[in-house]
Amino acid sequence: MRPRYxxxxxxxxxxxxxxxxAFLFPVYALVTLSLKDKHxxxxxxxxxxxxxxxxNFSAAWSSASLGSALLNSTMITVASLVALIALGSFCAYxxxxxxxxxxxxxxxxxxxxxxxxFQLGMIPLFKLVDSLxxxxxxxxxxxxxxxxxxPFTVFLYTGFIRALPRDYASAAQIDGANHLxxxxxxVFPLLRPITGTVLILNAVxxxxxxxxxxxxxxxxxxxxxxxxxxxxxxxxxxDYGLVFAGLVLAALPILAxxxxxxxYVIKGFASGLKG
Numbered sequence: 001m002r003p004r005y006x007x008x009x010x011x012x013x014x015x016x017x018x019x020x021x022a023f024l025f026p027v028y029a030l031v032t033l034s035l036k037d038k039h040x041x042x043x044x045x046x047x048x049x050x051x052x053x054x055x056n057f058s059a060a061w062s063s064a065s066l067g068s069a070l071l072n073s074t075m076i077t078v079a080s081l082v083a084l085i086a087l088g089s090f091c092a093y094x095x096x097x098x099x100x101x102x103x104x105x106x107x108x109x110x111x112x113x114x115x116x117x118f119q120l121g122m123i124p125l126f127k128l129v130d131s132l133x134x135x136x137x138x139x140x141x142x143x144x145x146x147x148x149x150x151p152f153t154v155f156l157y158t159g160f161i162r163a164l165p166r167d168y169a170s171a172a173q174i175d176g177a178n179h180l181x182x183x184x185x186x187v188f189p190l191l192r193p194i195t196g197t198v199l200i201l202n203a204v205x206x207x208x209x210x211x212x213x214x215x216x217x218x219x220x221x222x223x224x225x226x227x228x229x230x231x232x233x234x235x236x237x238x239d240y241g242l243v244f245a246g247l248v249l250a251a252l253p254i255l256a257x258x259x260x261x262x263x264y265v266i267k268g269f270a271s272g273l274k275g
Contacts (some may be wrong), residue, residue, distance in 0.1 A: 094156030113151030
């Protein structure tokens, strides 16, 4: 028997539609403003463009050197993700399988890294990176993002690994494999759902981060996309057409990654919470 379509169902549908519109409105505004010239933005910023133009995209690409900025963002993001997945999964495997008090307190320490805001250590971290001579370099940013996002990565991996049966690794060890071989050849391939979640959540944070690259890379040749787009915003004059065109170009790569890995995000995150 099919459920009746009543007033409550109609009200829930209205709420869902309103929520969807609220989330889609910023996307509509972003794309609309990127297709308008200065006069259309000043006269009717939120109306559909009467004569769409792609001049903002070409101007943003050339004037802000977004090509090199995209390369910088890609290098930093990919290298940071590789380090996070390698270190986070291995640390989580130890914490999930270690029954001693050491493993418990190490896990609590990682949880504190999630709770405490990284802004508290921004000045000491900046001085540390400066003293190491890593300001304005890829290595400094990769080291920073790996340290900042490692607690969150370990938290997700640990919950997922605790939900896995121990029999897989035990069988490999009975066949002569050590702990490292059991992890890399047996356990890690089973972490594909949570690895997709870890990858997309960390990639979105690293790719869209503005403050840290501005602080560590500002004025260098290795500025990321958000920092380069910020160059269109001046104290007295701002070209918002270039700003929104630059934001659209910056969002496309991470949007493509999300569309490829979207089926892993909720699945992996929900599985990780089971632990």
